[in-house]
Amino acid sequence: MSLHVVVIGAGIVGAATALELLRDGHRVTIIEPGEPGGEQAASYGNGAWLSPASVVPMSMPGMWKKVPGYLADPLGPLTIRASALPQLLPWLVRFVLAGATVSRVEATARALAPLLRDAPARHARLAVEAGVSELIRQDGLLYVYPDRQAFEDEALAWRLRRDNGVRWTELSCEQLHAREPALHPRYQLGILIESGAHCTDPGAYVAALVRHAVAQGASLVRSRATGFDLATGRLRAVLTEDGGKIYCDRAVIAAGIRSKPFAVAAGDKISLESERGYHVVVADPEAAPRAPVMPSDGKMANTMTTAGLRASGQVELADVEAPPNWTRARVLLDHLRRTYPGLPDRIPAARLASWMGHRPSTPDGLPVIGAAAKCSDVVHAFGHGHVGLAAAPATASLVADIIGGRESPIPLAPYSAARFRRWSSSPFPASGAR
Numbered sequence: 328m329s330l331h332v333v334v335i336g337a338g339i340v341g342a343a344t345a346l347e348l349l350r351d352g353h354r355v356t357i358i359e360p361g362e363p364g365g366e367q368a369a370s371y372g373n374g375a376w377l378s379p380a381s382v383v384p385m386s387m388p389g390m391w392k393k394v395p396g397y398l399a400d401p402l403g404p405l406t407i408r409a410s411a412l413p414q415l416l417p418w419l420v421r422f423v424l425a426g427a428t429v430s431r432v433e434a435t436a437r438a439l440a441p442l443l444r445d446a447p448a449r450h451a452r453l454a455v456e457a458g459v460s461e462l463i464r465q466d467g468l469l470y471v472y473p474d475r476q477a478f479e480d481e482a483l484a485w486r487l488r489r490d491n492g493v494r495w496t497e498l499s500c501e502q503l504h505a506r507e508p509a510l511h512p513r514y515q516l517g518i519l520i521e522s523g524a525h526c527t528d529p530g531a532y533v534a535a536l537v538r539h540a541v542a543q544g545a546s547l548v549r550s551r552a553t554g555f556d557l558a559t560g561r562l563r564a565v566l567t568e569d570g571g572k573i574y575c576d577r578a579v580i581a582a583g584i585r586s587k588p589f590a591v592a593a594g595d596k597i598s599l600e601s602e603r604g605y606h607v608v609v610a611d612p613e614a615a616p617r618a619p620v621m622p623s624d625g626k627m628a629n630t631m632t633t634a635g636l637r638a639s640g641q642v643e644l645a646d647v648e649a650p651p652n653w654t655r656a657r658v659l660l661d662h663l664r665r666t667y668p669g670l671p672d673r674i675p676a677a678r679l680a681s682w683m684g685h686r687p688s689t690p691d692g693l694p695v696i697g698a699a700a701k702c703s704d705v706v707h708a709f710g711h712g713h714v715g716l717a718a719a720p721a722t723a724s725l726v727a728d729i730i731g732g733r734e735s736p737i738p739l740a741p742y743s744a745a746r747f748r749r750w751s752s753s754p755f756p757a758s759g760a761r
Contacts (some may be wrong), residue, residue: 329353330576332730333565335552335589337363338715339370339529340708342451342536343723348579349543351731356573357540360524360551361471364534369583370716371533372606372682373733374628374639376475376619377524378468380493381519382436383484385602386643386694387715394423404626408645415644418600421690432487436694438741440491442694442718447524449720451591454532457539462532466618471503471514475621478516486520495520509614509667514622526753527717528633548573552582554592555705562704577730579706584647584685584707586695594701595744599710601685605651607659610635610678614669625662634680638663647685656681688712696725696742703715706730707744 330353334341338360345355361367371529385405393405400406407415418590428431447465454463465591472478478485488495504510506517525570526532541547548567556572565571590597612635619630627640643652660679664670689695689710699705708726711718728735 329728330640331356331574332577332579332722333358333573334578334579334581334711335565336460336546336582336586337361337533338368338581338583339533339578339719340534340583340722341710342533342540343606343719343745344579344581344726345540345545345562346453346456346536346543347543347723347727349540351422353725353730355540356548356575357545358548358550358552358573360532360549361546363537364530364532364722366530366682366684368530368685369604369684370719372684373529373604374606375526375529375630375632375716376468376628377450377463377526378520379443379446379497380468380488380520381714381717382439382491383430383487384435384439385428385688386422386692387432387483388426388429390426391423394419401668404640404643405642406644408643408649411645411649414646417433417645418598418690421598423648425691429483432483432740433490433535434486436491438693438712439683441737442721443714444492445606446717446720447522450524451563453536453720453727457535459532459535462527462535463524463746464527465524465689466583467509468520468525468619469616470518470621470623470624472516472518473508473513474515474526478518485633486556489740493520496521507618507620509615509616509669509675510620511666511668517749518594523619525630525633525704526716531633536605540620548597552589554589555702557702560702562702577704577706577728579726581708583709584687585713586687586707590695590699590707590744593699593705595699595707596746597679597695597710597744597747598690600644601647601686602688602712603645603651604684604686605643605655606637606639606682607656608632608635608637608680609663609670612636612667614667616667620666622662622666625666627659627662629663629666635678636663642686642761651683653681656683686712687717691726694718694722694742697739697744698729700744700748722730
C-alpha cells in the first residue's frame with residue numbers, strides 16, 4: 328500500500344530512509360531547514376569511517392573511575408563542561424551504568440552488529456545509485472599501537488569485535504611502515520580491518536543521496552518541522568514553523584540531536600544528549616596515511632578526504648547551544664603532527680579548517696528505532712551516536728519494514744524507546760533492556 332511519509336531531517340539517516348521508502352513505492356516528503364549535507368549535520372563532519380568494527384560502546388567497565396579525570400582535563404579525549412553537569416547528570420549516570428558490566432557491553436555490541444556488519448556494501452550500492460561511486464572507498468581501516476601491551480590493554484574491545492564476526496590481520500612493525508610510511512616510527516603494531524571502508528566526502532555524499540531521492544520523486548521542503556497534528560492516536564500532519572501543515576500517513580523522526588522534542592510529542596521521553604565532536608582538516612598535506620588510521624594514543628580517525636587530511640574525534644559533553652571550544656580542534660592538529668612527522672610545525676591558516684558537530688547519543692550507545700508509543704504512525708530513527716554514517720542504510724531498511732508492515736529480519740527490542748520508560752524513575756536499566 329502506497330503511503331505519504333514525511334521524513335523529518337535530511338542527514339544521512341533521513342536521506343537513506345527516504346530512498347528506502349521510495350523503493351517501496353511510497354510518496355515521500357523530506358523536511359530540512361538547512362542545506363542537505365551542510366555543516367549543521369553530524370554526518371557532515373564525522374570520521375568518515377564505515378566500520379563493521381564499531382560495535383564497541385563508549386561506556387565500558389571501569390568508566391566510572393575515569394569521570395573525575397574527565398572533569399579535570401578540559402582537553403582530554405572526553406570532557407564534560409562543568410556548567411552543563413546538572414543537566415547531564417541523569418544521562419551520565421545511565422551512561423556509566425550501561426557499561427558497568429561485561430554482560431551489558433556484550434549485549435550492546437550484539438545489538439550494534441547487525442546495523443554495521445554490511446555497512447560498506449550497503450553504502451557502495453547507495454553511492455552507485457546516486458552516481459557518486461567514487462565517494463565510497465574500501466581501502467581497509469587501520470588501528471595502530473605503540474606496542475603489543477597497548478593493544479592488549481584493549482582486549483575486551485577486540486573480543487567484542489571478534490565475537491560479532493569482525494576479522495582482522497595483524498601487521499608487524501615492518502609491515503605497518505611498509506604500508507604506511509608516513510606514520511611516526513613509535514607505532515610498532517597495526518591491526519587491519521580489511522572489510523572496513525570510508526567516505527571521502529560525507530557532506531557531498533549526503534547531498535547526492537538527497538538529490539537522488541528528489542530525482543526519484545521525493546519532495547524536499549525547506550522548513551523546520553515543529554511537531555505533529557495527532558487525533559485519536561493517529562497522525563494527521565506534520566507541523567512546520569511557518570504554520571503550515573504537511574498532511575501525511577506516516578512520519579519518520581530522523582532529526583539527529585533535534586529529535587527529542589518530536590519523540591516527546593509522539594509519547595516517548597528519550598535520554599538523548601550531544602556528544603559534541605570536532606574535526607580539523609589539513610588541505611594538501613605534506614604527509615598523510617594511504618588508508619584511514621586510528622592511533623591508539625589519540626583515539627581520532629585520520630582520514631584522507633576530498634578536502635584534505637581530516638582528524639576527527641573527541642567527545643565534549645555540553646549544552647547543544649554552548650559555543651565551540653576551538654582549542655579542541657588544535658589538540659587534534661597537534662596530534663596529527665605527532666602522528667605524521669612529515670607535517671610541518673606551522674601550517675598556513677588558509678590550509679586549515681575546523682568544525683564542531685553534535686552526535687545524537689543515548690546513554691547505552693544504541694539508536695532509537697521503532698514506532699512511537701502514543702502514535703504508531705510516527706517512527707523513530709535517531710540517536711546513533713558514533714555510528715550514524717555507517718548504520719544509516721541498515722536503519723533505513725528497518726524503518727521501511729516497520730512502515731511496510733513487514734517482519735523485521737533482526738530483533739527490534741534493543742532499539743525500542745520503551746527501554747527509556749523502564750528508566751523513568753531510576754537510571755538503572757531493567758533486566759533485558761538491551
